[in-house]
Amino acid sequence: MTRIQTIIEEINHLNPDELEVILKEILMRLDRKKKIETILEEYMGIGEGVWEMDAQEYVDELREEDER
Numbered sequence: 001m002t003r004i005q006t007i008i009e010e011i012n013h014l015n016p017d018e019l020e021v022i023l024k025e026i027l028m029r030l031d032r033k034k035k036i037e038t039i040l041e042e043y044m045g046i047g048e049g050v051w052e053m054d055a056q057e058y059v060d061e062l063r064e065e066d067e068r
Contacts, residue, residue, distance in 0.1 A: 001009075011022065
């Protein structure tokens with residue numbers, strides 16, 4: 001039995017009040033995840049153009065300087 005099947009089996013034994021609590025928790029988590037994704041999408045690419053080179057190249061150069 002998969003993890004999801006086990007959860008569904010457990011849900012089948014819950015009373016309506018318990019189901020409502022589970023539903024509220026799931027909806028709250030989904031809403032939180034969507035808010036986080038929206039915030040991250042606002043900032044994606046914001047640093048583009050700050051450096052004249054690829055970000056990985058910049059990090060590699062910094063590491064090389066630290067090794068010297």
